[in-house]
Amino acid sequence: MSAVRRFKATDLFKFNNVNLDFLTETYNISFYLSYLARWPDLFCVQESPNGAMMGYIMGKAEGRGKEWHGHVTAITVASEYRRIGLADGMMKLLESVSDKIYNGYFVDLFVRVSNTVAIGMYKKFGYSVYRRVIGYYSSGDNNEEDAFDMRKPLPRDVNKESIIENGEQNLVKPEDL
Amino acid sequence: MNTIVDVNERKIRPIYEAIDNCSYKPALQQCNKLLKKQPDALILKALKGLVLERMGKSDEALQLCNQVKEKNPTDEPILQALTMVYRSLGKHDEIVKIYDNATRKNPNNEELSNHWFMAMVRNSDFKGQQQVALKLHKNFKLNKYLFWAIMSLVLQAENAPASQSGIFLELAERMMDKAVKEGKLEQTEEVHLYLIVLLAQNKFQAALDVLEGDLGKKCKEDVEINRIRSDLLLKTSNWIKAIEMGKKSLTESNPDDWNSYNIYLESYLHLLSEPDKNENGSSSVNLDEAREFLYSLQKSVIESSDVKRGPFLAELKLEKYIVEKLKDCKPAKEIDTLIVDYFLRFGSKDCCFEDLQPYLKEIHIDSAKKIIEKFKATIDESCDDEKSKIQNIKKNVNIHKFERYLNLLVEYNEVESIQYVNKLWHSYKDSLQYGTKLLEAENQYGDDFVLLCSHVLIDLYKKFGKSSYIFQAIFLLEAAVKKSNYNFQFKLPLIRLYQTIGIFDRPLELYKSMDIKHVQLDTMSHYIVSRSFSSGFFDESTQACYDTLPIYRSNELETPEMIVQAFKFTTFSKIQEFVALRKELENSLQKALVDREMVRLEILIASKSNKQVIEYFQDLDVSELSYDDGFCTNLRDNRDFVSMPNYNPDNKPTMEEITRVSSKLDKLWLKLFSIIPRILKCIHVEQNADNVKQLVEELEKILTEEIKGDHNIMEQEMQLGNVIVKLGRLFITVKEIQNGQKEFVQNFDSIAEELVNAIKASEPVDNSQIKLYDIKWLLFHQLTSFFETCNYALIGIGVLNETLNVKNKKSGLKALAQKLQNMSLTIKNHFTYLKKQLICLNELFKNDEEDCDKILLYIKSEPHVEFCDEKESVPFVKEILGKINTNWKNNIQNMIKEIDSKFESNEK
Incomplete structure (x- = not known):
């Protein structure tokens, strides 16, 4: 149970409960604002009935031709609001906006290959691995990690051209993205 | 060209x-x-x-x-x-x-x-x-x-x-x-x-007309437009349309959307309570229809794979409204039953505690006890699969949180409370076996047991004043941090607990480990920098203050560019928000508070030599020290006081409030520490008696305001303010004498005496008999405040002395100059007293091993948790105590050094 609404710029003052979580990165303000300035409808927050921030999703629309798609840049839920289907609701919302407003062919996202919990969740939501990006995550100190680029086709992609089978074996370098 | x-x-x-x-x-x-x-x-x-x-x-x-x-x-x-x-x-x-x-x-x-x-x-x-x-x-x-x-x-x-x-x-x-x-x-x-x-x-109505017309159709997929539309339907009393809209959204897109329930229920209940005023068709509205609708949603979510909370919580909301507002109607089910049903379904979800709070708020204690019993009965002890065991842990955690929230633990005495903590700790330890496969970044299933332990121990500390409870809370939380390295919910209370006993470095370490940056520097830094002066670690505090500044610079540089972006992309719905964000950060109260804290620290650091401190005041830009009403009214308090976990009853202070080591910094504090450096600058640099007079009057006004007000200024800060008032007065008198108004010579003695008395009054009480384990933040606060007071007085008197000597060599004011010199000596004696105090404190420390044993012995002499007796926890406990001991020792020795260096460099 939650109330979905657009993320407001001043929500940045209220998101600590979500962002103090170790896996949720806090970016500089212009990162959030640049998303809000261009894709205000792809950045949504969920609030509990008592008004606490439970989680948020931020995304963008990009690509040319048949690559035109919605992209999930970040999705996060505070620990006490996990396992109640919030991520599911937020992904559906982003997919719906990518489809109906942006008329995209698919939605995609990147996830660490080690993050099996998240990968399993996205598969449940209908995403499949499209390719594996070598060393996509690098924090400078040899902590390189590959990413799965996962995709879910939208109704516009009638022939499901945006996905492939066995995408795990489809290796690409980050510079070729 | x-x-x-x-x-x-x-x-x-x-x-x-x-x-x-x-x-x-x-x-x-x-x-x-x-x-x-x-x-x-x-x-x-x-x-x-x-x-x-x-x-x-x-x-x-x-x-x-x-x-x-x-x-x-x-x-x-x-x-x-x-x-x-x-x-x-x-x-x-x-x-x-x-x-x-x-x-x-x-x-x-x-x-x-x-x-x-x-x-x-x-x-x-x-x-x-x-x-x-x-x-x-x-x-x-x-x-x-x-x-x-x-x-x-x-x-x-x-x-x-x-x-x-x-x-x-x-x-x-x-x-x-x-x-x-x-x-x-x-x-x-x-x-x-x-x-x-x-x-x-x-x-x-006009806005609604826009949305119901052609323009509205163009953007019917926009979530925000739809939210505005439903809001407008309520504002224009379009209940039937609002009901339809809520219903449609709940059945067709999301049966978990709280907004839609609110719209649906609010409209429905409106129609029900004032049927006469509404459009035709209102007579058909009855409660059963709303109930049936919720039941149908419940049925559909039960059939789907993941059960949503929405329709169940909505039922609670509806029936509670009926009980409270509709005198003629009866609830379909008792609220208590619904609460227990809800727990049965969602008791293993963390948020169950928050979900049920509004419905348990005003419940009678007897019903509360019964409900808790029924909650307990929903736990199936006989299960043996891991998933069910984990669910039981979560349910248990929630039950304990409810017990606290419903005030059921107040009857426990000291020993019973400790037994209760032991019980919680056992539950926590038992839960660890199920978390071995968790990822490093994840929290253990039973972490909240430990938080509850710490809350009980903090209650005990507040009630009995024994620091043994603070130590124990620290031990348990630190032990739990070892297992859940990234649990910020442990770290926030730990920061406060360490601060309570006057520790600075471990809180800073914990704060840094949370990787607080960017906008969080504005919202979270108060945990570390508020009154960091009182920690006694002046250099480290200054650095911590500096470290918060980048966000304000980013705001200056980045936010305007983002407003430009919003115009470029014609994102009109965001422009006001961006402008608001820019202002919130520009006018951040926290920013102003940090600025004042830095000035205090910088003056102290510069005070190692007279030359340096004069230079500091010369460079000090008073336009940066605003405190006028216009400035203060515009200030925005963005500080986060809600992220620290709290399960206390609504009518009691939150854990965040309880664990504050000192009162919350507010605008009055800001004014106090804006005026003090202004007066000092005026005395040191401009030497303008009229300005000093005006500032002194304002300072006095603040001190009287505080006596009547919220008492957010500490006693020591009041005394400091008082000393500055007298110092300012003495300066004015000296100036008047200098200007040839001889009648003021008589005033001099009485004002000088007032100043001396004011300083004397701020002298901390003799702490030499204190026990090692009783060292607290307040002790360091008293010592550092006195240090600050004497420092200002000494450099101030020094300037007065120079003023007289330089310009009045032959003016027969030698007697006054002599008096000023005597005052300097008195203040130096205060420093000597302060140093003696510190040396006494330093003598409390023998060697680390012995000191730690002493503290541990003390803790064990008081009611204590089993954890302290366990053999395997002794090295861990001693390691923590060792660090605490070292921090105290460093702090005291550091302050001794500060005093020494102040006099060494001035004598050179």
Whole structure:
């Protein structure tokens, strides 16, 4: 149970409960604002009935031709609001906006290959691995990690051209993205 | 002459590249080389200005840029280089000027005009924006410019006095209506703008009409538009439509959407309670219909794979409303039953505790006890699969949280409370076996048991005042942090607990481990920097204060650019928010508080020598020390006081409030610590008696206000203020005597005595008999405050003495000078006393091993948790105590050193 609404710029003052979580990165303000300035409808927050921030999703629309798609840049839920289907609701919302407003062919996202919990969740939501990006995550100190680029086709992609089978074996370098 | 073609582009490119690579030295060399050949080339001067600015030479950079500006350049690269310099130095009005000039010369250049508009945006010149946007629209006809102008009117209205804002909005609305008629509205964001204009005037029906008409259809997929529409339906009492809208959203898209339930239920209950006033058809409304609707949603979510909480929580809301508001109706099920049913279904979810709070709030204690029993009965102890065991852990955690929330633990005495903590700790330890497969970043399933332990121990500390409970809470939380390395919910209370016993370094370490940055520096830094002066670690505190500053710089640089972006992408729905964000950070209370704390610390650090401190005051910019009512009213408190977990009953203070080591810093504190350095600066540098007089009067007003007020200023800070009042008075008297008003000589003695007494009164009580384990934040606060007081007094008297000596060698005021010197001696004696106190404290410490044993022995002599007796936890406990001990020792020795160095360097 939650109330979905657009993320407001001043929500940045209220998101600590979500962002103090170790896996949720806090970016500089212009990162959030640049998303809000261009894709205000792809950045949504969920609030509990008592008004606490439970989680948020931020995304963008990009690509040319048949690559035109919605992209999930970040999705996060505070620990006490996990396992109640919030991520599911937020992904559906982003997919719906990518489809109906942006008329995209698919939605995609990147996830660490080690993050099996998240990968399993996205598969449940209908995403499949499209390719594996070598060393996509690098924090400078040899902590390189590959990413799965996962995709879910939208109704516009009638022939499901945006996905492939066995995408795990489809290796690409980050510079070729 | 002022065109770019003067200089070969090929020659300039390396300069740009060097700037991009932050190689400023070579860039500067290249500029100088080319300038030798072409000393008048504006692009070279502008680029040199940019390089100089990047190198931190702002004055030289500005000088060069102003030279370029006077030539009224129109070339984009020149203008851009100037813009970058001015922007970085916050001189937005200069950017407006250069583009104003350039556009005058080139009125048909659309790009230049766009830059002019954006310069206005950065400068928050809403009126200028409107005018430029209209010009743009007139010259270049794009609809976008018209909407820019309308948006600018809205911003003008928002920032105008209430009496004038109406005019701006009316104009905006007229322009919008015309645009609609001419079919210019195409994008959803433009519809948003239309709504903004109407809603700012509370024209709800008109706004609703827009959404129900053709324009509304265009954006029916926009979540925000739909949210606004449902809100408007309620505001215009369109209950039936609102019910339909809520119903549709719940059945077709999301049965878990709280907004839709609110709309649905609110409308329904309205119709029910005032059937006469409504449209036809209202008679058909009855409670059973609403219930049936919720039941059908419940049925559908039960059948789906993941059960949503929405329809169940909505049922609670409905029945609670019936019980409270509809006297003639009976709830279909008792609230207590619904609560237990809800727990049965969702008791293993963390958020169950929060979900049920509103329905348990005013419950009678007997019912509360019964409910808890029923909650307990829902736990199936016989299960043996891991998933069910984990669910049981979560349910148990929730039950304990409810017990606390419902105030069921108050009857426990000291020993019973400890037994309760033991029980919770056992549950926690038992839960660990199920978490071995968790990822490193995840929290253990039973972590909240430990939080509850710490809350009980903190209660005990508050009730009995024994620091043994603080130590124990620290032990348990630290042990749990070892297992859940990244659990910030442990770290926040730990920071406060350590601070309670006067520890600075471990809280800082914990704070840093949470990777707090960017906007969090504004919201979270208060955990570390509030009254960090009192920690006694002056250098480290200063650094911690400095570390919070980047966010305010980012706001200056980044947020205006983002407002520009929002205009470029015509995202009208976000512009007011961005403007608001910019203001919130610009006028951040926390920023002002940190600034004042830094000034205190910097004065102290500079006080090691008289010369340094005078220089410091000379450089101190009092315009940075605002405290007037206008400034204070605009301040925005963005500090986060809610992220620390709290399960206390609603009528009791939260854990965040309970664990504060000192009162919350507020605007009165800000005023106090703005005026004190102003008075000191005035005495040291300007020597203007009238100014000092005025400041002293204001300071007195604050001190009286505090006595009547919220008591957010500490006793020691009041005493400090009092000393400064007397010091200021003494200064005024000396000045008057100097001016030949001999009658003031008589006053001198009494005021001097008042000052001496005020200092004496702020002397901390003798702490030499304190026990090691009783060292607290307050002790260090008293010592450092006295240090601060004596320091100000000593340097102040020093200045007075010089004033007299220098100018009155023969004036027969030698007696006064002698008296001042005696006062200096008295203050030095205070320092000696302070040092003696510190030395006594230092003697409390023997060797680490012995000290730790002593503290542990003390803890064990009081009621204590089993954890302290367990053999395997002894090394862990001793390690923590060792660190605490070292921190205390360092702190005390550090302060001794500060006192010594103060006198050593002054005597040299």
